Amino acid sequence: MTTDTPDTIQQEEVKTDRLQELLGKIETRDYTVGIVGLGYVGLPLMWTFHSNDMPVLGFDIDTDKIDCIEQGKPYIKHLGKDMMQKLADSEKADATTDFSRIPDADALMLCVPTPLDHHREPDMQYVEKTCLTVGEHLREGQLVILESTTYPGTTEELIIPILESKSGLTAGKDFYVAYSPEREDPGNVDFNTSKIPKVVGGHGEEAIELACALYNTSIVETVPVSDTKTAEAVKITENVFRAVNIALVNELKVIFSDMDIDVHEVLDAADTKPFGFMKFVPGPGLGGHCIPIDPFYLTWKAREYEQNTRFIELAGEINTAMPQYVVDQTLKALNAHKKAMNGSNVLVLGLAYKPDVDDMRESPTFKIMDLLKEYGAEVSYYDPHIPEIKPTREHAEWTGVKSVGWSKENISAFDAVIISTDHSDINYHELGKWSNCIIDSRHAMKGIEPQNEIHIWKA
CATH class of the missing domain: 3.40.50.720 (NAD(P)-binding Rossmann-like Domain)
Structure with missing residues (x-):
């Protein structure tokens, strides 16, 4: 049996007091949300928090994007000029290339690319470089959330060690870390960022509580899971599901074409079944920032456990x-x-x-x-x-x-x-x-x- 020392009890009280203070800042909309990477994920996220009266501070290395935000000029067509103009005119929105301003943000959401390299393995250079930069300026009490889709284990094995090494701080004690995968669908008029539930996993219970409280200000629903690894696996699973099913209908397209059968007529008729069928449509191949890439992150990680991902690899062969x-x-x-x-x-x-x-x-x-x-x-x-x-x-x-x-x-x-x-x-x-x-x-x-x-x- 172990007994908490007075120092341990005091540390826990300090952590609890700080968490309550931060939760209070979120509730009063006095909590600045930093968005690192202002592309197809980061910019809509910045707008979503701003629309819900949260102060936002965007970071990007691309000066053209910062200039567009300051001037109210759209650089992602489907997001429109009205949104950009409101960001430009707002006193609660700012964007910069100056990463020394990282301490100005209470939370930092990392929305950077996670492509594949030429060997179809994860290219984590953008995540690593971003974490190195954030770590240089990290202060106590900040919340760091990775939004980029990645393999299970990234947050614990890559993100936290870099942040701790560069800052000299300890995750879970001095700062908070969470993972919440983006679920953007560019151009979807029915489901924008605010209307899509957010899966949230944290490094410890306090990180989950803080991250959920933050997303709850602006997102329709938060779905907390046990840890960051589980949250990372959720997004991979979503995209593997789509990749495999698209591969299936692409294969059917080729087969039915040789049989002089219209695959679209088949799929339309099958879709009339009110249960047990979900319609996917064939096409010329996969595109976008998720489905052609993310399943191979799991394939790569699975090798560490001497596991084969045959469905994923076969689907990749068909789609490519x-x-x-x-x-x-x-x-x-x-x-x-x-x-x-x-x-x-x-x-x-x-x-x-x-x-x-x-x-x-x-x-x-x-x-x-x-x-x-x-x-x-x-x-x-x-x-x-x-x-x-x-x-x-x-x-x-x-x-x-x-x-x-x-x-x-x-x-x-x-x-x-x-x-x-x-x-x-x-x-x-x-x-x-x-x-x-x-x-x-x-x-x-x-x-x-x-x-x-x-x-x-x-x-």
């Missing part, structure tokens, strides 16, 4: 093969018009990874364009949301290429048109009139009758 399938269908379509791929002018519709956004991260369209180019095609793209391709980590060779204009003269000049992203503001009826060789990987031409001997290939 889809751009090649689309290009193969394009070869067949051109051949039906007595044309070779080599030397043909091919237009790809949609550069964004999903409809009606300007987010092109991990878009399968890039792979399709790369493959077309390898086959000798002259490749162009049209995307009403992305007038020019900006620099990316993986596709630097396309930087500066501009979208073609939407006109009969331009579109009819192409030997083939591939629908890679089904933006709602593309006029598919006009496309059907202007092009006689369309490869439809998104079921966008549904219900449009062929015209001018049009050939629509359901890729």
